[in-house]
Amino acid sequence: MAVSKTLVLLFATSIFLAFGLVAEAEPRAFFVFGDSLVDSGNNNYLVTSARADAPPYGIDHPTHRATGRFSNGYNIPDLISQRIGSEPTLPYLSPQLRGQKLLIGANFASAGIGILNDTGIQFVNIVRAPMQLAYFKQYQQRVSALIGPEKTKELVNNALVLVTLGGNDFVNNYYLVPLSARSRQYNLQDYVPYIISEYRKILMRLYDLGARRVLVTGTGPLGCVPAELAQHSRNGECAAELQRASSLFNPQLDDMLTGLNNELGNHVFIGVNTKQMHNDFMTNPTAYGFVTAKMACCGQGPYNGIGLCTPMSNLCSNRDLYVFWDAFHPSEKANRLIVDQIMIGSNEYMNPMNLSTILALDSNN
Numbered sequence: 001m002a003v004s005k006t007l008v009l010l011f012a013t014s015i016f017l018a019f020g021l022v023a024e025a026e027p028r029a030f031f032v033f034g035d036s037l038v039d040s041g042n043n044n045y046l047v048t049s050a051r052a053d054a055p056p057y058g059i060d061h062p063t064h065r066a067t068g069r070f071s072n073g074y075n076i077p078d079l080i081s082q083r084i085g086s087e088p089t090l091p092y093l094s095p096q097l098r099g100q101k102l103l104i105g106a107n108f109a110s111a112g113i114g115i116l117n118d119t120g121i122q123f124v125n126i127v128r129a130p131m132q133l134a135y136f137k138q139y140q141q142r143v144s145a146l147i148g149p150e151k152t153k154e155l156v157n158n159a160l161v162l163v164t165l166g167g168n169d170f171v172n173n174y175y176l177v178p179l180s181a182r183s184r185q186y187n188l189q190d191y192v193p194y195i196i197s198e199y200r201k202i203l204m205r206l207y208d209l210g211a212r213r214v215l216v217t218g219t220g221p222l223g224c225v226p227a228e229l230a231q232h233s234r235n236g237e238c239a240a241e242l243q244r245a246s247s248l249f250n251p252q253l254d255d256m257l258t259g260l261n262n263e264l265g266n267h268v269f270i271g272v273n274t275k276q277m278h279n280d281f282m283t284n285p286t287a288y289g290f291v292t293a294k295m296a297c298c299g300q301g302p303y304n305g306i307g308l309c310t311p312m313s314n315l316c317s318n319r320d321l322y323v324f325w326d327a328f329h330p331s332e333k334a335n336r337l338i339v340d341q342i343m344i345g346s347n348e349y350m351n352p353m354n355l356s357t358i359l360a361l362d363s364n365n
Helices: 005-018 076-083 099-104 129-147 149-157 167-174 181-185 188-208 226-232 240-264 274-283 332-344 355-364
Strands: 030-034 105-107 160-164 214-217 269-272
Touching: 030 076, 030 129, 076 160, 076 332, 099 105, 099 129, 105 129, 129 149, 129 188, 160 188, 167 181, 167 188, 167 240, 181 188, 188 214, 188 240, 240 269, 274 332, 332 355
Parallel strands: 030 105, 030 160, 160 214, 214 269
Antiparallel strands: none
């Protein structure tokens, strides 16, 4: 019986992993777009309430200072950078992002944003998706002045890209208040295809700007985060309506990514099933070393799910025992486990391939 090329590639990838040969000799550039799950500090440079610039944010970061990441330490982009052998990408608005640092890539993400421009309007001054893309174009002009247009095109085409959008379009838009403008305009079954169609435009614009390897995360189990448990749960059950939203959004996102790849004739967009990753933690937290997947480490109120983490909040002594750092965001330990699945997860988690396979494929090319 003939052995498929896919099986051969997967076997080769496992060999690379076993001997630690996945990281490339020359680290590729890395670009990040999205919301607070991946923001590494852009909002620190903006007049907005969507900031993580005060303790105890960053308590487990090497600096032990709040960095603008909505985490006790590293976030997902930081950990991906480590796994591909690169320095962490700097926020695009950081004055330190200049000269040779530009060649590492850039993080354009901004806490509070969504697929839609009216998502997160309560935060006022945030870098919405169209502006993140405009900054990406501006970034390429800056790099072109440094290394020339041809090398810039090569750097962008060969780069890894991460996009995380969608959760805020429910939490900070459709369900932000009872009878929100969007919920009056659309029922949920129509709202989801609408935001998927808008997401498609964002991803195609990224492709037009040169992105060729794009990790696209789905939403986590929105109704199970401490913030929603605090508002809607009596006995620790997840908020049913938000769970329904994520159960509609994620499969339609997968279908959209498959359609785009078929249209482009290549595996440009890689679906990251973060909902299943979080479900694993919540179904059996002790299997991953957690004591709880319901209560946030830092916060106040039921499940520590009210408001952001502040110096006045309850704070757990061991962050590694908690799936959630604050009312919405995973702990660094949970982020590490998510990145493990991004690297080597099966098709249940990474479709059509995991990041180790991508690295192996691209190194061969």
